[in-house]
Amino acid sequence: MISRRDFLKFSLLAGTGIGLSGLTGKLIWAGGTASREGLRAPTISTASKKWVFLVDTYKCVGCGLCVRACKLENETPYDAPVTRTWVERYVVKKDGSVVADSPMGGRDGYLKNDPQGIIVPPDEIAKAFFVPKLCNQCTNPPCVQVCPVGATYRSPDGVVLVDRKWCIGCGYCIMACPYGVRFFHPVYKVAEKCNFCYHRIWNGMRPACVDACPFGARLIGDINDPSDPVANVIRTERVAVLKEEFGTKPNVYYLNFDSVVR
Amino acid sequence: MEEVHGSLWTLKELFTYPNEYVYWSLQIVLYPFMTGLVAGAFVLSSLYHVFERKELKEMARLSLVFSYALLVAAPLPLLFHLLQPPRGFYVFFTPHFTSAIAAFGVVFFAYAAIVASEIWFVNRKLFIEQAMRLKDAPGLGNRIKHMVYRVWSLGARDLSELALRKDERAVKALAAVGIPVACFLHGYAGFIFGSVKANALWMTPLMPIIFIMSAIVSGIALSMLTYIVIFELRRLKRKRPGAPAPRGAELNVIKMTSKYLILFMVTAMTLELLDLVFRGYTAVKHWDILRTVIYERDFVNIFVLQYGLGNLLPLALFLLPGLTLRRALIALALVLMGVFMMRWNVVIGGQSFSLTLSGYMHYKMPLIPTNYETYKEGLWGGLTIMASPFFFLWILNKVIPVIKED
Amino acid sequence: MKSHVLRPLYVVLAIVAGIFLARPFIVPADFGVHESGYMYGWYRKGNEEDWKNFKIKFKTREYCKDCHPETYSSVMKSPHSIIHCENCHGLAADHPEDPAKLSVPRQREHCLRCHSALPYPSTGRASIRGIDPDEHNTGVECVSCHSPHSPVSNPPSPPFSKGGMGGFEGGGR
Numbered sequence: 001m002i003s004r005r006d007f008l009k010f011s012l013l014a015g016t017g018i019g020l021s022g023l024t025g026k027l028i029w030a031g032g033t034a035s036r037e038g039l040r041a042p043t044i045s046t047a048s049k050k051w052v053f054l055v056d057t058y059k060c061v062g063c064g065l066c067v068r069a070c071k072l073e074n075e076t077p078y079d080a081p082v083t084r085t086w087v088e089r090y091v092v093k094k095d096g097s098v099v100a101d102s103p104m105g106g107r108d109g110y111l112k113n114d115p116q117g118i119i120v121p122p123d124e125i126a127k128a129f130f131v132p133k134l135c136n137q138c139t140n141p142p143c144v145q146v147c148p149v150g151a152t153y154r155s156p157d158g159v160v161l162v163d164r165k166w167c168i169g170c171g172y173c174i175m176a177c178p179y180g181v182r183f184f185h186p187v188y189k190v191a192e193k194c195n196f197c198y199h200r201i202w203n204g205m206r207p208a209c210v211d212a213c214p215f216g217a218r219l220i221g222d223i224n225d226p227s228d229p230v231a232n233v234i235r236t237e238r239v240a241v242l243k244e245e246f247g248t249k250p251n252v253y254y255l256n257f258d259s260v261v262r
Numbered sequence: 263m264e265e266v267h268g269s270l271w272t273l274k275e276l277f278t279y280p281n282e283y284v285y286w287s288l289q290i291v292l293y294p295f296m297t298g299l300v301a302g303a304f305v306l307s308s309l310y311h312v313f314e315r316k317e318l319k320e321m322a323r324l325s326l327v328f329s330y331a332l333l334v335a336a337p338l339p340l341l342f343h344l345l346q347p348p349r350g351f352y353v354f355f356t357p358h359f360t361s362a363i364a365a366f367g368v369v370f371f372a373y374a375a376i377v378a379s380e381i382w383f384v385n386r387k388l389f390i391e392q393a394m395r396l397k398d399a400p401g402l403g404n405r406i407k408h409m410v411y412r413v414w415s416l417g418a419r420d421l422s423e424l425a426l427r428k429d430e431r432a433v434k435a436l437a438a439v440g441i442p443v444a445c446f447l448h449g450y451a452g453f454i455f456g457s458v459k460a461n462a463l464w465m466t467p468l469m470p471i472i473f474i475m476s477a478i479v480s481g482i483a484l485s486m487l488t489y490i491v492i493f494e495l496r497r498l499k500r501k502r503p504g505a506p507a508p509r510g511a512e513l514n515v516i517k518m519t520s521k522y523l524i525l526f527m528v529t530a531m532t533l534e535l536l537d538l539v540f541r542g543y544t545a546v547k548h549w550d551i552l553r554t555v556i557y558e559r560d561f562v563n564i565f566v567l568q569y570g571l572g573n574l575l576p577l578a579l580f581l582l583p584g585l586t587l588r589r590a591l592i593a594l595a596l597v598l599m600g601v602f603m604m605r606w607n608v609v610i611g612g613q614s615f616s617l618t619l620s621g622y623m624h625y626k627m628p629l630i631p632t633n634y635e636t637y638k639e640g641l642w643g644g645l646t647i648m649a650s651p652f653f654f655l656w657i658l659n660k661v662i663p664v665i666k667e668d
Numbered sequence: 669m670k671s672h673v674l675r676p677l678y679v680v681l682a683i684v685a686g687i688f689l690a691r692p693f694i695v696p697a698d699f700g701v702h703e704s705g706y707m708y709g710w711y712r713k714g715n716e717e718d719w720k721n722f723k724i725k726f727k728t729r730e731y732c733k734d735c736h737p738e739t740y741s742s743v744m745k746s747p748h749s750i751i752h753c754e755n756c757h758g759l760a761a762d763h764p765e766d767p768a769k770l771s772v773p774r775q776r777e778h779c780l781r782c783h784s785a786l787p788y789p790s791t792g793r794a795s796i797r798g799i800d801p802d803e804h805n806t807g808v809e810c811v812s813c814h815s816p817h818s819p820v821s822n823p824p825s826p827p828f829s830k831g832g833m834g835g836f837e838g839g840g841r
Binding site for chain 1: 340
Binding site for chain 2: 671672673675676677679680687690691694695699706707710
């Protein structure tokens, strides 16, 4: 059997290994976080834009025109079961149970009262509503943190982008996102996600889903602009964010939110 | 229509997000499995070099070379998994060290350097002797071998007593340094999963240590198993009638090594059970769905295959008196299956439930490949990967004999 | 005789040096730490331009009104003014160069996106006039009776033949 001396020798070596990893990890991460803008509280500055999004789940009727417009604008293959943005339906029954679904992301709208394919009698419904979802462009994006090669990043105006030419397709960012907004692009074979239609917003247009929504359920604004009405709503009215407990500091805010929303 | 990676082998139930699929499938199960075998085999060989367990000499030689064959095979699951394999080396050019995968790439390279260096020092004398022997030998095969040995000798031709003693000290130093690096390596593999806060099953600080322990278990078990198989085959294949029969596998070597195996197995099991108990006790938001995954849907995978057949049964087989080589062989195969199931239950299990915490996903492993993707991430891709270290070992054996004839 | 012990180390260092020597040829010059710091801003700066140059396809109704003034004004006077032309007809992109023609969705499913009545009172859906698709003229195209460009001022009348103009004002078709 192993002698006490040898056991201690082994433990010391193993402990050194574990300790070294912890120490180097701390040095690397600390060095990285020191310059991270995300640590500082957001300051209102007219010099830089910072995009925020507002979703009103009361106004959303589940027509799915936003999903359709997004797929066409951003060239996500229309019939592929992935999408940059989607709409979820929640049907809360009187017995408290919740049935939720999002067939093809709501691309074709919701034509029947059949969440998860089962018709729910109208008199059993306590409340039901639609929740549009998209990338939250988090201030502390875990997906960016875990990219091994620097293929995804946060632009100076707060949008998280993917470099299609550099992504190696490992999928770590997809696993790291708590909101499930990322996926592998079926054609380009790299990571893909909503980017607030960066090609539109940088020159004054609005994202395709915002334009497409007939009911004004989706709005985009600049939190650093004191005259921006969207920023004003976020600042002054009761808004919620998704999965706050993960510390991601999302930049998509919800009006008329509900606790059953996943 | 282009297929969506992941949708081909994912069955979704109830409510899941549209973009959720089992993205990390069989190849990601195999990658920590293979690197774990590397680390474990190396630690075993170091037990001989550093702690001078003389009885482990033959085992140490085998496990060192095998760990190198495994090292060469270990990046293959990654190359199969990446959607852009030619860009895989970007991790060496623009590493983003906030990612555990980037750090892992650098550590892996350092570890490969250590293992390769140690093999060099152990075999330097052999390289030079073989190079000299094959110097003017005829035939293309011999000429190739001669060149290989010459290059591998790195021009260090000194075979004096002093030089050889330097070799031995270098081996000892590398073996010693290699142990914490092996722990570092597998600690990082565990960190890759344990740090993903989005995944309710993966996120735990215990993950790095659980991975290290089970990596060592798998490495030791594979070395023991290969030792038994190789030495017994050698014994059964008599070379010349009348010549003394080659020594087969020695039971006391197995008994001795099994004590280390048991030590690490018990540690790994304790940590995993601790994690499970804590989760059930604290019962946070995701516990409802996690409970149904662990105790109902994946019950057989976790409690029957991994803990039962993969841990408890081999433990009993080793601890019961009257250990035979055959019983050890069965126990070792079960241990390896158990470690594989642990990786499976972590990787696939973590993707068995949706981020919505109200839905499930099932990985339907592609059995018959219909295209390149279903080959790579299916059964046959897995079998290719699992066979590859043995293939590399066979090649390495031609230039670095695993079994030294006394 | 110099010690040979460091030879393997030299090999490793040579490989590392090789990586550093090859790096400028493989990694673009604008790859580095940018505004968001190392953790969130380690990337190739030129990628921001790549995304800015992505083709804009959804033009909004302002793009359509100059060539299709009658349809435009008809829609704008109706409750369907909240719907962009492209929501039904597909994205304009460089129409009329490319694509030369836009699609005309005649199938029921398109209208039912909003007009299939769903018993969900806690959303805006409840305030849209809708029908039960399994009861109301099953199998018939909505546009056979209803004009999407002027749904209120052109109430349903006997069905028009497919491809006819009836009830559809505006140019282009």
